[in-house]
Amino acid sequence: MSALNELSSLARRRGAATPTRKGDARAAALFLLPWFLGLALITAGPLVASAYLSFTDYNLLQAPSFVGLENFSRMLEDTRLHQSLAVTLVYVAVSVPLQLAAALGLALLLDRGMRGLAFYRSAFYLPSLMGGSVAIALLWRQVFGKEGLVNLVLGWFGIEGQGWVSHPDYALGTLILLQVWMFGAPMVIFLAGLRQIPDMYYEAASLDGASRVRQFASVTIPLLTPIIFFNLVLQVINSFQSFTQAYVVSGGTGGPADSTLFYTLYLYQEGFRNLNMGYASAMAWLLLAIIAGLTAVNFFASKYWVFYSD
Amino acid sequence: MSLLSRTTPPSPRGGPPAGGTRLGRAVRTTAVLAATALTLAACGGGSDDAGAGDPTGGDGDVTIRFAWWGSDTRHRVTQQALDLFEEKNPGITVEADFTSWAGYFDKLNTAVAGGDTPDVITLEERFIAEYADNGVIADLEEVGLDLDGIEDDYVDLGRIGGTLYALPSGVNVHAYVVDPQIVADAGLEVPDDTTWTWDEFAGFVTAVADGTEDGVYGVQNFGFLDPILQIWLRQHEESLFTEDGGLGFDVDTVADWYAYLLELQRAGAMPDASKAEEVQAAGVEQSLVATNTGALSAFWSNQLPALTTSSGRELGLLRVPGEQEHSQPGMYLKASMNYAVSAKSDPARQEAAAKLIDFLVNDPDAGRLILSDRGLPVNADVLAAIEDELEPADRIGAEFLTDLRDELRPSPTVPPAGAGELPDIMLRLASEVFFERITPHEAAERFTTELGNAIS
Numbered sequence: 001m002s003a004l005n006e007l008s009s010l011a012r013r014r015g016a017a018t019p020t021r022k023g024d025a026r027a028a029a030l031f032l033l034p035w036f037l038g039l040a041l042i043t044a045g046p047l048v049a050s051a052y053l054s055f056t057d058y059n060l061l062q063a064p065s066f067v068g069l070e071n072f073s074r075m076l077e078d079t080r081l082h083q084s085l086a087v088t089l090v091y092v093a094v095s096v097p098l099q100l101a102a103a104l105g106l107a108l109l110l111d112r113g114m115r116g117l118a119f120y121r122s123a124f125y126l127p128s129l130m131g132g133s134v135a136i137a138l139l140w141r142q143v144f145g146k147e148g149l150v151n152l153v154l155g156w157f158g159i160e161g162q163g164w165v166s167h168p169d170y171a172l173g174t175l176i177l178l179q180v181w182m183f184g185a186p187m188v189i190f191l192a193g194l195r196q197i198p199d200m201y202y203e204a205a206s207l208d209g210a211s212r213v214r215q216f217a218s219v220t221i222p223l224l225t226p227i228i229f230f231n232l233v234l235q236v237i238n239s240f241q242s243f244t245q246a247y248v249v250s251g252g253t254g255g256p257a258d259s260t261l262f263y264t265l266y267l268y269q270e271g272f273r274n275l276n277m278g279y280a281s282a283m284a285w286l287l288l289a290i291i292a293g294l295t296a297v298n299f300f301a302s303k304y305w306v307f308y309s310d
Numbered sequence: 311m312s313l314l315s316r317t318t319p320p321s322p323r324g325g326p327p328a329g330g331t332r333l334g335r336a337v338r339t340t341a342v343l344a345a346t347a348l349t350l351a352a353c354g355g356g357s358d359d360a361g362a363g364d365p366t367g368g369d370g371d372v373t374i375r376f377a378w379w380g381s382d383t384r385h386r387v388t389q390q391a392l393d394l395f396e397e398k399n400p401g402i403t404v405e406a407d408f409t410s411w412a413g414y415f416d417k418l419n420t421a422v423a424g425g426d427t428p429d430v431i432t433l434e435e436r437f438i439a440e441y442a443d444n445g446v447i448a449d450l451e452e453v454g455l456d457l458d459g460i461e462d463d464y465v466d467l468g469r470i471g472g473t474l475y476a477l478p479s480g481v482n483v484h485a486y487v488v489d490p491q492i493v494a495d496a497g498l499e500v501p502d503d504t505t506w507t508w509d510e511f512a513g514f515v516t517a518v519a520d521g522t523e524d525g526v527y528g529v530q531n532f533g534f535l536d537p538i539l540q541i542w543l544r545q546h547e548e549s550l551f552t553e554d555g556g557l558g559f560d561v562d563t564v565a566d567w568y569a570y571l572l573e574l575q576r577a578g579a580m581p582d583a584s585k586a587e588e589v590q591a592a593g594v595e596q597s598l599v600a601t602n603t604g605a606l607s608a609f610w611s612n613q614l615p616a617l618t619t620s621s622g623r624e625l626g627l628l629r630v631p632g633e634q635e636h637s638q639p640g641m642y643l644k645a646s647m648n649y650a651v652s653a654k655s656d657p658a659r660q661e662a663a664a665k666l667i668d669f670l671v672n673d674p675d676a677g678r679l680i681l682s683d684r685g686l687p688v689n690a691d692v693l694a695a696i697e698d699e700l701e702p703a704d705r706i707g708a709e710f711l712t713d714l715r716d717e718l719r720p721s722p723t724v725p726p727a728g729a730g731e732l733p734d735i736m737l738r739l740a741s742e743v744f745f746e747r748i749t750p751h752e753a754a755e756r757f758t759t760e761l762g763n764a765i766s
Contacts, residue, residue: 166585253738255587
């Protein structure tokens, strides 16, 4: 406890002792400048542009023309948009809890301090570095193909498998599995969180005769809720924006029969392939609104289940 | 300074209880920031600068950019042709700008939007109208192009309302590629394709599937392919699009087409829906005839060499059935690729661009390099010059086209803007029908609505 406090009070004393606070501020501004430039040019500029474009009819080839709310009213009747929302919501609602459960489960295992921990941690983290890549998506398509690895293994047990990726009932399932497989990033955060829980709680609990399960339910989970919350928010946002997997696995179509038509994929199709960039921009803002809304709900709900140990 | 202590990351090993507070706040802060940054980053946009680069390098030297799509073979061959062109035309430098088919139009559209239009653009016919309507491509007759060696019906493939926007790189025709060995394995003979009806076709492919081992089929599912649907419609005196850019077909004709295909699938003449989907997505090399697992697959005639190589067998071409069945035949010539010139380039570059197209289409030396890679040459002299150098599979294609030429009715006019969505719509509805999630008639109705929306 003391280390941090001392560090900050040291910094505070130093700060008071420095004659030119202005100099500090200038240096800070200088160091922040690259980030601000990036924000202004790469993020804020396009953001403002897309806000404008969402009220226009823009086919990329000619200058945009203002159409008011037409893009937004078109959304109400666009059945493919509704399909893409349904696909994406199912994807998020199924993959995020599964992924977090997998991440927490493995973090608990690794937290018991086994030998070669560093190796396992890296090994499990690897998929979340690679999982969003084209190479893995291509591999996935092979593995879950009609003559792929999965069906080969099923064949040993006398089961004749489907072409998982090419069947509208199962294609989304393979993408969910891919997302769950990328549990490494939340796992590492869970691991750090588990290390934060002081041993004395467990000692006290075991002195009181609490079983392992009871300790997990009454000590680990409550103290871990801020981390669970953090992972939940991040993963919800991340999975709403998944694109590469669906693009590569379906060859850019969102097929079969629109069963893997992620929202971002449909947005891309509309913008760059069907030349409706105005509509695509409006879709991007709808996505922002949805994600912001869900995140707000998450934060609101967190009052009731996230426990900050003050 | 208090900021420092608040956002200090949690210490890695068992920190103090009070750490919970800091961690909690840090987590909340980070989550808010991450939420904002991640969502906003998703909403990009395009700019509308029309800033063309420096067109000339002084001394009358011109650099032009040539964009095309295709395989590695095409890129290699085209680069050789471009080297030869530069040799013959000192002062003109050609920059190659190529990519695979999958990403080609996404990239091209973005380049045009960014004011970075290539000088010579290769277009698929479904995009010609889009580019012409929006003033991206120029009138080829005004930039000075030699059309003397090319027959009018070929030239007209790129004409919209009298204006010539594009010139075919070569032509081909959609037909069925046949593997005679599988037909023989089934104890059958390759039927006479000049007279066969759709019923005879169905009987034939079903008999092939019945007469061969499991996993070998009569025909690859062609319900994903708009050219065959177009032929079906033309045989019924209809067409996908009318000349004035509307829809040119009856819902029932399309419903019949889906019903016909569904029957073939149910009879086992075609693979099941899941396998069909997979084969379709895998492309030319994984098609049924390429993998010796089907007697027929529908393809463009210039894909015969690639299929022949993959299959390791001698393959042939058959006419689409029903050409004599109804009031008129439906097969048609199509430009494999179309050359167009950017309307945004300055006159010097347009002139150089016209020279390049002229060279690619009319120069026998270029023809000898390109051969049939961009379709069968449209210039008769070029065709005569390369005939002896064609691979056997190419020669089969060339003969097939020559035999067919007189039977063909004029090709469909250039499809209207928005027709680029057609293949995606076909793919989507074919999946729905073949997985039997909707009826053929529902599919036909959705096809009409969705295609209508795309071109409106």
